[in-house]
Amino acid sequence: xxxxxxxxxxxxxxxxxxxxxxxxxxxxxxxxxxxxxxxxxxxxxxxxxxxxxxxxxxxxxxxxxxxxxxxxxxxxxxxxxxxxxxxxxxxxxxxxxxxxxxxxxxxxxxxxxxxxxxxxxxxxxxxxxxxxxxxxxx
Amino acid sequence: xxxxxxxxxxxxxxxxxxxxxxxxxxxxxxxxxxxxxxxxxxxxxxxxxxxxxxxxxxxxxxxxxxxxxxxxxxxxxxxxxxxxxxxxxxxxxxxxxxxxxxxxxxxxxxxxxxxxxxxxxxxxxxxxxxxxxxxxxxxxxxxxxxxxx
Numbered sequence: 001x002x003x004x005x006x007x008x009x010x011x012x013x014x015x016x017x018x019x020x021x022x023x024x025x026x027x028x029x030x031x032x033x034x035x036x037x038x039x040x041x042x043x044x045x046x047x048x049x050x051x052x053x054x055x056x057x058x059x060x061x062x063x064x065x066x067x068x069x070x071x072x073x074x075x076x077x078x079x080x081x082x083x084x085x086x087x088x089x090x091x092x093x094x095x096x097x098x099x100x101x102x103x104x105x106x107x108x109x110x111x112x113x114x115x116x117x118x119x120x121x122x123x124x125x126x127x128x129x130x131x132x133x134x135x136x137x138x
Numbered sequence: 139x140x141x142x143x144x145x146x147x148x149x150x151x152x153x154x155x156x157x158x159x160x161x162x163x164x165x166x167x168x169x170x171x172x173x174x175x176x177x178x179x180x181x182x183x184x185x186x187x188x189x190x191x192x193x194x195x196x197x198x199x200x201x202x203x204x205x206x207x208x209x210x211x212x213x214x215x216x217x218x219x220x221x222x223x224x225x226x227x228x229x230x231x232x233x234x235x236x237x238x239x240x241x242x243x244x245x246x247x248x249x250x251x252x253x254x255x256x257x258x259x260x261x262x263x264x265x266x267x268x269x270x271x272x273x274x275x276x277x278x279x280x281x282x283x284x285x286x287x
Contacts (some may be wrong), residue, residue: 002165002189002192002193003172003189003192003193003195003196005163005164005165005193006161006193006194006196006197006200007197007199007200007203008197008200008222009157009160009161009164009169009193009197009200010157010162010196010197010198010199010200010201010203010204011200011201011203011204011207012153012156012157012200012204013153013154013157013158013169013197013200013201013204014200014201014203014205014208014246015150015152015153015199015204015205015207015208016149016150016151016152016155016156016157016203017150017154017202017204017205018150018152018205018208018209018214019146019149019150019153019208019213019214020146020147020149020150020151020153020154021143021146021147021150021214021221022150023205024218024219024220024221025219025220025221025222026219026220026221027280028272029222029276029280030139032269032272032273032275032276032277033276033277033280034273035281036280036281039139039144040139040144041139041143041144042147042149043160044144044147044148044151045147045148045150045151045153045154046250046251047148047151048147048148048149048150048151048152048154048155049151049152049154049155049158049251050151050230050254050255051151051152051155052151052152052154052155052156052159053155053158053159053252053254053255054284055198055252056156056158056159056162056163056255057158057159057162057252057255057256057282059159060159060162060163061162061256063163063223065166066162066163066164066165066166066167067163067164067165068164068165069165070164071166071283072162072166073166073167073168074168074256075168075243075253075258075260077243077260078258078259078260079260080259080260080263083241083242083243084243084260084263084264085242085247085263085264086235086238086241086242087238087239087240087241087242087264088221088242088249088263088264088265088267088268088271089236089238089267089268089270089271090234090237090238090241090242090271091234091235091237091238091239091242091245091268091270091271092238092267092268092270092271092272092274092275093234093238093271093272093274093275094230094231094232094233094234094235094237094238094270094273094275095231095235095246095268095271095272095275096271096273096275096279097221097222097223097224097227097230097231097234097275097279098220098228098231098232099222099223099228100231100232100235100236101171101245101246101247102171102172102173102175102235102239102245102246102247103201103205103245103246103247104153105232105235106171106175106198106201106202107202107204107205108202108203108205108219109202110202110203110205110206110209110237111144111199111205111216111219112216113216113219113221114225115221115225115228116271117200118225118228118229118232119228119229119231119232119235120232121232122228122229122231122232122233122236123232123233123235123236124175124179124236125232125233125236126232126234126235126236126237126238126239126240127172127175127176127179127236127237128179128236128238128239128241129233129236129237130201130236130237130240130241131176131179131180131240134241135240135241
């Protein structure tokens, strides 16, 4: 039941990514290419998402618990630390190279193209390395 | 970039935001794709096929299914997609994205949408930094090196 709900929500998420053309690395690279072929698409996608999520999150969190669980599972860390800053920087540098971030890469597996497959496998490798070398050692 | 593509971007973004709200409302969880992947990987490595692994995996499987439903309806197609780099740089890019999002506990969805939507300072800072990092990479690739590798 929980898995089925998650699947349906994942379908909505993936449909949104595809409709917004976030599965196209050129869109991403063009957004960051302020000195070249700039394209505002990513800003409109984030804007559209936040227009839903800001009031939606406020509304959902007025409940004492979610519909199918006993409690909300929200991050409780609040301080800015070196890992957050370094991690975000490494992620950003990688995002700019390939034009894929995690969600669109997985959605683009449906394209049958080789790059999303290679990217996703490499990304899993990167997560594995971070867990092995840093996170699981703490 | 046309008026039509920007309307599609707003609508697509609204669907992404809706999915984030639904996951929080239904399961009380943050729709952060990198964290879901990290959770699936941890579960698989521990041979722990419990409900935590199953719902995360189900969500991730939903992403390409959602993409397929949009292309099946004729609202988008794959032929216009343009890769920016060849396979060697795709591998490097994937390794950096995986490592960085695991270290920084989030990506565009977790920090950029869900975290920003709940006004998390960590997420606002992370989003500004990864946006800046992406701009640096694009600038180097397109204007310093001057071609896709």
